[in-house]
Amino acid sequence: MKKTTHVPSNLTKLAKDFQSIDQMMTMLPVLKKMPIIDISEVLSLMENKDLFTVLCEFPISEQGEIFAEFPLVKQLSFFQQISKKRFSKIFEEMPSDARADLFQILTQQEQIDLLPFLNKHIRENVLALSSYPADTAGGIMITDFATVSRDMSCFEAIQKVRQDAPSKKTIYYVYVVGEDQTLVGFITLKDLIIAEPDVLVNDELHTEFVFGYVDESSESVAAKIDKYELVALPILNSKNQLVGIVTHDEAIDVIQAEHTEDMERFMGIISNNEELDYNQTSIFDHFKKRVFWLVTLAIVGIISGLIIHSYEGALAQMMILALYMPMVADTGGNAGSQSATVIIRALALGQVNMKSWFAILWKETRIALMLSICLGVLAFAKVVFLSWETDIPAAYSLVAIGGVIALALSLQVISSTIIGAALPLIVKKVGGDPAVVASPAITTIVDISGLLIYFSIAATFFNLK
Amino acid sequence: MKKTTHVPSNLTKLAKDFQSIDQMMTMLPVLKKMPIIDISEVLSLMENKDLFTVLCEFPISEQGEIFAEFPLVKQLSFFQQISKKRFSKIFEEMPSDARADLFQILTQQEQIDLLPFLNKHIRENVLALSSYPADTAGGIMITDFATVSRDMSCFEAIQKVRQDAPSKKTIYYVYVVGEDQTLVGFITLKDLIIAEPDVLVNDELHTEFVFGYVDESSESVAAKIDKYELVALPILNSKNQLVGIVTHDEAIDVIQAEHTEDMERFMGIISNNEELDYNQTSIFDHFKKRVFWLVTLAIVGIISGLIIHSYEGALAQMMILALYMPMVADTGGNAGSQSATVIIRALALGQVNMKSWFAILWKETRIALMLSICLGVLAFAKVVFLSWETDIPAAYSLVAIGGVIALALSLQVISSTIIGAALPLIVKKVGGDPAVVASPAITTIVDISGLLIYFSIAATFFNLK
Missing domain, CATH: 3.10.580.10 (CBS-domain)
Structure with missing residues (x-):
C-alpha cells in the first residue's frame, strides 16, 4: 500500500507552495510513480517554461498522455510557447480524441504551422477526427483499436x-x-x-x-x-x-455533461452543449445564458399583474386576501416543480414511457390530493389563528375566510402538480427534450393559474366587486 | 449487420402483443442471439409460469445473467412462485452483486428457505455481501475477479x-x-x-x-x-x-442515481438514496417525499404574510404596488435558483473550490448587476406603459413609481443572485451536501427579502403609512 489517491492532493499543495523548478525535480521520482491523471494535475499548475523542462523527464509516450489531461486552455497556452516541431512529438502521442479537441480550438494559422511536422498517418487522422461536431459519436471517438x-x-x-x-x-x-x-x-x-x-x-x-x-x-x-x-x-x-x-470513460463524461445541461435547462439557464468550466466562462457568457428566461418570464408576469389589476376592487374590500397571495403562488410553484422533476428524471431513466401518460397523470393526481389536504388544513389554521390583527369585512367570519383560502390553495396544489407533470410529457410528445420545461416557467404558469383560482373562488364566495 | 439495438423494441412490442408461450417459443432462436439485457427486457414482460418455461431453454449460466437484469420486484415475485431448489441453480449463476441485492429484500423466512440449497461457497458469499449497506462500496462490489x-x-x-x-x-x-x-x-x-x-x-x-x-x-x-x-x-x-x-458499469449507475438524488433534493423532494423506480414507488411514498418541504415552506411563508400585513396601510394607499408584487418575488426566486444551480454543479464537478468563494461571489455580483439593469429597465417600461388604468395617488407621477419599482426589482435580483450562490457554499462549508439547498427554499427566502426590499423602498420614497 504505497501510493494512494490521498497523496496527490498533498502534492498539489506542494507544487503550489514551492513552485521552484529545483524542488519539482527533487519530487520527480515520487511523481513518476503516480497515476497519469495525478501527474497531470500537479504539472498543470506550473509555468509553461518549467513545465516543459519537467515534461522532458518523462518518456515521450507519457508526455502525450500527461499533456492530454491538462485543461484545454493550459494546452493551448503551452502550445503557443513551444516550437511546433518539438510540440508535434508530444501531439503525436496524445490519444486521438484529445488531439482532435485541441486541434479544433487552434486558429487556422496555428493549424497550418503544426500540420507539416506531423507524420502522414497522424495528420490524416487529426483532420478526419476534427471534422466531426463535438456532440456526435465522431467527436468523442478514438481511432486506436x-x-x-x-x-x-x-x-x-x-x-x-x-x-x-x-x-x-x-x-x-x-x-x-x-x-x-x-x-x-x-x-x-x-x-x-x-x-x-x-x-x-x-x-x-x-x-x-x-x-x-x-x-x-x-x-x-x-x-x-x-x-x-x-x-x-x-x-x-x-x-x-x-x-x-x-470508450466507457467518455460515456461517463458525456453523462456528466448531460446532467449539467439538464439541470441548467430546468433552472431556465440556456445550455450551449459545450462542456464549459464555471471559471472559464466569462461574466458576459454567464449573463447571456441566464437573461433570456428571466426577461421572458418577467414579461409573462404581466399577466399576473393584469389578473391582480382586475381584482383590485376585491382586494381593496378584503385586504386579508393580499396576505395569502404569496403562499398560494409559491406553494403552487413548488408543487409543480416537484412533479415536473420527478417526471423528467423518470423519462430520462426510461422508467416511464409515453404510452402510460394517463396512468402517470392519474398517479400524480392522487399524490396531489394527499398533498392538498395537508396544505389546505395548514392554510386554514394559518388564517384562523394568525389573522386576528387584520381587518376583515364584518359580514364574514374568519372561519369562512379560512375555509375559502384553504379551498383555493388545495385546488392550486392539485392543478399545479398536474400541470408540472403534464408539461414534460407534452414536450416529449412533440419531440422535444423534456428537460426544457424549466422550473421558472412552471412557476410562472402556475402563478397565473393560481391567481385566477384564488381570486375567482374568493370573489364567488364573498360576492366581491 | 444483423442484430442491432433497434430490434429489441419491436420484440418488446411482439412480446406484449402475443403473450402466448407458443409464439415466444417460435421467437426463441431470434431471441437467443440478442444481448442479455435485451433478452431480459423481453422476458420480464411474461407471466412467471411461462417465463420459467422459456428461461429453461437457455443454458444455466445465461439463466442467471438474464434473471439478474429483471427489475427487483419481478425477481421477487418469480422467486416466490418457484421451488427453492430449482431457484438456487439460477441464483448461483447470478452476478454476486445482483444476488446480494435480491437476498437483501427477502424476508427472513424466505432467506432461511433458500440458504440450504446453496453450495457453501455461494452461501458464505451471499451472507457476506448482503451485510454491506447499499450505498457503500461493499454494497455494489462483485466478488468475481x-x-x-x-x-x-x-x-x-x-x-x-x-x-x-x-x-x-x-x-x-x-x-x-x-x-x-x-x-x-x-x-x-x-x-x-x-x-x-x-x-x-x-x-x-x-x-x-x-x-x-x-x-x-x-x-x-x-x-x-x-x-x-x-x-x-x-x-x-x-x-x-x-x-x-x-466495475465501470456500476459507477455509471451510481452517478445516475446521484444525479436523480441531487435534482430531487434541489426541488425539495426528500431523496432516500434508494434507486427506486417511479412506477414502483407507491403514491404514499411519493407523497411522503414531497410533503415535508411543501409544508415547511408554506409555514415559513407566514413571514411573507406578516411583512405584507405590516405594510397593509401602504398597500391600501398605493394599490399599484400589489400588481408588481408577484413580479418582484418570482424574478428574485428565478435569479436565485439559477445562481444556486450553477454553483452546485460547479462544486459537484470540482470546477470551483471553497478557497475561491470570494471570487465566486464577486463574479456572481457582477453577473447580477448586468441582469438587474436589463430587468430594471423592463420593470420601468412595464409600469410606465401598462399602468394607465390603475389609480395612483395624485402626488406621484407614473414615472416616479416606475423608477422606484425598477430600483426595488434591481436590488432584489442582485440580493437573490448572491443569496442563491452563497447558500450552497455555506452548506458545503459546514460539511453538508450543497444540493440540499433546495430551489423552493431559495424561492421562499428571497420572497421574504424581496418583499422587505420592495416595501421599504416604496415606503421611504413615497412616505407611505
Whole structure:
C-alpha cells in the first residue's frame, strides 16, 4: 500500500507552495510513480517554461498522455510557447480524441504551422477526427483499436493484438472486420485467452453486437454504453465500416455533461452543449445564458399583474386576501416543480414511457390530493389563528375566510402538480427534450393559474366587486 | 449487420402483443442471439409460469445473467412462485452483486428457505455481501475477479486466468495478492498479452494503484472510477485484503442515481438514496417525499404574510404596488435558483473550490448587476406603459413609481443572485451536501427579502403609512 489517491492532493499543495523548478525535480521520482491523471494535475499548475523542462523527464509516450489531461486552455497556452516541431512529438502521442479537441480550438494559422511536422498517418487522422461536431459519436471517438480477421486462429489473433497493442488505448474488445473494413463482429480479449489456441476466430465470433454511427448524438452513444454495460462501443460510418470506438470513460463524461445541461435547462439557464468550466466562462457568457428566461418570464408576469389589476376592487374590500397571495403562488410553484422533476428524471431513466401518460397523470393526481389536504388544513389554521390583527369585512367570519383560502390553495396544489407533470410529457410528445420545461416557467404558469383560482373562488364566495 | 439495438423494441412490442408461450417459443432462436439485457427486457414482460418455461431453454449460466437484469420486484415475485431448489441453480449463476441485492429484500423466512440449497461457497458469499449497506462500496462490489501471485511468469499467469476466467465477470485487471490476500498491485490483461511469456509478473507489476475501502461511500468510489478512467476499482477491507471489485458499469449507475438524488433534493423532494423506480414507488411514498418541504415552506411563508400585513396601510394607499408584487418575488426566486444551480454543479464537478468563494461571489455580483439593469429597465417600461388604468395617488407621477419599482426589482435580483450562490457554499462549508439547498427554499427566502426590499423602498420614497 504505497501510493494512494490521498497523496496527490498533498502534492498539489506542494507544487503550489514551492513552485521552484529545483524542488519539482527533487519530487520527480515520487511523481513518476503516480497515476497519469495525478501527474497531470500537479504539472498543470506550473509555468509553461518549467513545465516543459519537467515534461522532458518523462518518456515521450507519457508526455502525450500527461499533456492530454491538462485543461484545454493550459494546452493551448503551452502550445503557443513551444516550437511546433518539438510540440508535434508530444501531439503525436496524445490519444486521438484529445488531439482532435485541441486541434479544433487552434486558429487556422496555428493549424497550418503544426500540420507539416506531423507524420502522414497522424495528420490524416487529426483532420478526419476534427471534422466531426463535438456532440456526435465522431467527436468523442478514438481511432486506436485492435482488429483481426475471421479466418485467423485465436493464437494468430493474440499475436496480432500483441504486435499492435502498445499503440492501442483499449484492446479489451478485438474487432473482426471484413476486407472492406466493414465490421462483422467482435471477440473479447477474454474470449481469446480462454479459447484453445488453434480455434478459429470465426468460431468464437459474436456477430450480434451493439454499435453507433459517427453522426449519432454523443448522448445516444453514452446511453448504449450504459445500458449494455460495455467497455467500448464500435462506431461505424454510413458504409458500415469501423472508424472508431467510444470508450466507457467518455460515456461517463458525456453523462456528466448531460446532467449539467439538464439541470441548467430546468433552472431556465440556456445550455450551449459545450462542456464549459464555471471559471472559464466569462461574466458576459454567464449573463447571456441566464437573461433570456428571466426577461421572458418577467414579461409573462404581466399577466399576473393584469389578473391582480382586475381584482383590485376585491382586494381593496378584503385586504386579508393580499396576505395569502404569496403562499398560494409559491406553494403552487413548488408543487409543480416537484412533479415536473420527478417526471423528467423518470423519462430520462426510461422508467416511464409515453404510452402510460394517463396512468402517470392519474398517479400524480392522487399524490396531489394527499398533498392538498395537508396544505389546505395548514392554510386554514394559518388564517384562523394568525389573522386576528387584520381587518376583515364584518359580514364574514374568519372561519369562512379560512375555509375559502384553504379551498383555493388545495385546488392550486392539485392543478399545479398536474400541470408540472403534464408539461414534460407534452414536450416529449412533440419531440422535444423534456428537460426544457424549466422550473421558472412552471412557476410562472402556475402563478397565473393560481391567481385566477384564488381570486375567482374568493370573489364567488364573498360576492366581491 | 444483423442484430442491432433497434430490434429489441419491436420484440418488446411482439412480446406484449402475443403473450402466448407458443409464439415466444417460435421467437426463441431470434431471441437467443440478442444481448442479455435485451433478452431480459423481453422476458420480464411474461407471466412467471411461462417465463420459467422459456428461461429453461437457455443454458444455466445465461439463466442467471438474464434473471439478474429483471427489475427487483419481478425477481421477487418469480422467486416466490418457484421451488427453492430449482431457484438456487439460477441464483448461483447470478452476478454476486445482483444476488446480494435480491437476498437483501427477502424476508427472513424466505432467506432461511433458500440458504440450504446453496453450495457453501455461494452461501458464505451471499451472507457476506448482503451485510454491506447499499450505498457503500461493499454494497455494489462483485466478488468475481482474477488473482495471481507475483512470482508467477506471465505465461503461468495467463494459464491461471484462463482456468479461472469463465466464472469471472471482469478479468481486464488481474490482481496480484500476497499470501495473506493483501493487494500488492495489479497487472492488466493487456500487459500479460504483450509481455514475453517467461517474464515474471513481478516485473510487470503496477504497485501504485487506486483503490477503495468496503465502507467507503459508493459515490466516492464512482468518482474514482470516473477520474482515473478505470474499468474496475479494487475494494479492500480494513486489513488491506482484496475483497471485491466495483466495475465501470456500476459507477455509471451510481452517478445516475446521484444525479436523480441531487435534482430531487434541489426541488425539495426528500431523496432516500434508494434507486427506486417511479412506477414502483407507491403514491404514499411519493407523497411522503414531497410533503415535508411543501409544508415547511408554506409555514415559513407566514413571514411573507406578516411583512405584507405590516405594510397593509401602504398597500391600501398605493394599490399599484400589489400588481408588481408577484413580479418582484418570482424574478428574485428565478435569479436565485439559477445562481444556486450553477454553483452546485460547479462544486459537484470540482470546477470551483471553497478557497475561491470570494471570487465566486464577486463574479456572481457582477453577473447580477448586468441582469438587474436589463430587468430594471423592463420593470420601468412595464409600469410606465401598462399602468394607465390603475389609480395612483395624485402626488406621484407614473414615472416616479416606475423608477422606484425598477430600483426595488434591481436590488432584489442582485440580493437573490448572491443569496442563491452563497447558500450552497455555506452548506458545503459546514460539511453538508450543497444540493440540499433546495430551489423552493431559495424561492421562499428571497420572497421574504424581496418583499422587505420592495416595501421599504416604496415606503421611504413615497412616505407611505
